[in-house]
Amino acid sequence: MVLPKNQPDTLANAHYKIKLEVFEGPLDLLLYLIKKDEIDIYDIPIAYITEEYLKYVRAMQELDIDLAGEFLVMAATLIHIKSKMLLPISSTQASELEDVADPRQELVNRLLEHKKFKAAAETLWSRAEIEQAVFTRAPIDSDKDNPEIAATIFDLVSMFKKILERRKEEIQVEIANDKLTLAQKIKEIKGLLSLKEQISVSELFNNAKSRTEIVIIFLAVLELTKESIIGLVQTETFGELIATRRDISKAYDPLANQAYT
Amino acid sequence: MLLEEILVKPMTRSPIKPILEALIFVADQPIQLKEICQVLSDEDPKEIEQILSDLVIEFNSRDSGMELREIAGGWRISTRPCYHEAIRRYLKTKPSAKLSLASLETLAVIAYKQPVTIPEILEIRGVSSSSAIKTLLDRRLIIPKGRKDCVGRPIMYGTSKEFLIQFGLKDLSELPNIEDFEELLAN
Numbered sequence: 106m107v108l109p110k111n112q113p114d115t116l117a118n119a120h121y122k123i124k125l126e127v128f129e130g131p132l133d134l135l136l137y138l139i140k141k142d143e144i145d146i147y148d149i150p151i152a153y154i155t156e157e158y159l160k161y162v163r164a165m166q167e168l169d170i171d172l173a174g175e176f177l178v179m180a181a182t183l184i185h186i187k188s189k190m191l192l193p194i195s196s197t198q199a200s201e202l203e204d205v206a207d208p209r210q211e212l213v214n215r216l217l218e219h220k221k222f223k224a225a226a227e228t229l230w231s232r233a234e235i236e237q238a239v240f241t242r243a244p245i246d247s248d249k250d251n252p253e254i255a256a257t258i259f260d261l262v263s264m265f266k267k268i269l270e271r272r273k274e275e276i277q278v279e280i281a282n283d284k285l286t287l288a289q290k291i292k293e294i295k296g297l298l299s300l301k302e303q304i305s306v307s308e309l310f311n312n313a314k315s316r317t318e319i320v321i322i323f324l325a326v327l328e329l330t331k332e333s334i335i336g337l338v339q340t341e342t343f344g345e346l347i348a349t350r351r352d353i354s355k356a357y358d359p360l361a362n363q364a365y366t
Numbered sequence: 367m368l369l370e371e372i373l374v375k376p377m378t379r380s381p382i383k384p385i386l387e388a389l390i391f392v393a394d395q396p397i398q399l400k401e402i403c404q405v406l407s408d409e410d411p412k413e414i415e416q417i418l419s420d421l422v423i424e425f426n427s428r429d430s431g432m433e434l435r436e437i438a439g440g441w442r443i444s445t446r447p448c449y450h451e452a453i454r455r456y457l458k459t460k461p462s463a464k465l466s467l468a469s470l471e472t473l474a475v476i477a478y479k480q481p482v483t484i485p486e487i488l489e490i491r492g493v494s495s496s497s498a499i500k501t502l503l504d505r506r507l508i509i510p511k512g513r514k515d516c517v518g519r520p521i522m523y524g525t526s527k528e529f530l531i532q533f534g535l536k537d538l539s540e541l542p543n544i545e546d547f548e549e550l551l552a553n
Binding site: 129130131132133175179215217218219221222223224225226227228229230232233234235236237238239240241242243244245 | 391392394442443444445446447448450453457461462464465467468470471473474475477478490491492493494531532533534535542544547548
């Protein structure tokens with residue numbers, strides 16, 4: 106329904122001053138038109154209002170405002186009501202004139218209902234504004250809020266010490282593995298945490314083959330914690346360290362930390 | 367004073383009242399009578415209720431910066447709205463942005479017609495309300511309330527406890543009567 110540009114009756118030529126208002130929907134637009142021309146909502150001159158309504162709809166199209174389908178449905182409804190009102194009432198109908206429903210009635214009911222909710226919305230907001238001026242106490246820490254104790258770096262270090270001690274005897278020969286990098290390890294841990302919500306930190310060390318690897322895993326955990334990619338928690342003081350997923354989608358940039366790689 | 371003396375509750379005829387006040391102060395959500403009765407399980411719920419209403423009268427008659435009131439089905443101590451300017455200066459906060467007209471109207475329809483489906487809201491507002499619904503869900507003002515037993519089984523929405531808190535209502539029956547708006551419009 107785009108107006109051809111060469112048609113003389115386009116908006117640019119017709120001297121309409123369009124005050125651009127954002128209408129929430131067709132009912133809003135109709136209410137605006139009714140108010141603007143001080144029309145009695147119970148006795149809407151349907152031909153006039155249809156024309157006014159269509160002017161706005163065309164103007165909105167002209168201005169390339171993305172027109173919601175509802176506006177066109179309402180245009181059709183208005184035209185339908187208008188045509189119904191133009192139809193002569195047959196003599197049989199005329200005799201029962203009292204029973205012939207006004208074709209506008211349904212639309213009027215909808216407009217009134219809509220108006221009611223608009224008024225209700227305003228009243229609600231004024232209540233909310235009062236409540237916004239009211240302040241309550243900030244939440245107090247309770248065990249309900251933090252069932253886990255955030256682990257400190259000391260917990261991690263003491264755990265690392267234990268692992269190294271345990272492994273002392275096991276590791277006999279160390280073969281330098283140049284390929285093992287911190288970035289690689291970080292990727293590995295992130296991969297593990299993308300599968301599981303949380304993982305025990307000691308589990309990460311289980312398959313470490315060398316002292317170097319243990320150190321790299323340790324550094325990886327430190328780095329991931331620092332970057333808030335993972336979180337370290339304990340379920341009790343001195344309990345087991347658990348790495349939890351925080352923001353594993355966050356990119357780890359090994360270049361920024363080249364000293365470690 | 368010794369620590370023991372401070373921590374032991376003072377002997378008065380009705381020690382429940384100060385405990386009630388302390389409990390309401392500490393709760394970060396409006397505390398329900400049910401919850402109070404659970405904590406004070408030795409006391410008669412009827413008596414608690416009576417003392418609670420005494421406390422409200424007493425609390426609100428003293429000329430303080432705080433008020434005790436019933437909100438969202440519980441009891442809450444908060445500052446009085448008239449002192450918001452000084453509080454905002456201290457907290458360095460601004461009131462949160464007004465909800466858009468579309469969101470507010472959608473919220474009004476949901477509040478009065480709940481549980482209500484999106485097509486039913488469309489019927490009243492004459493416009494699709496899906497983005498408004500999303501905003502209201504994000505702000506936790508509305509919550510899904512199951513599905514309607516009809517074609518397509520659309521989700522029904524209703525207002526949340528957060529709605530009652532943010533709009534200062536004891537419960538939904540405190541909403542201004544929608545028919546009053548009709549009279550308002552007629553005048």
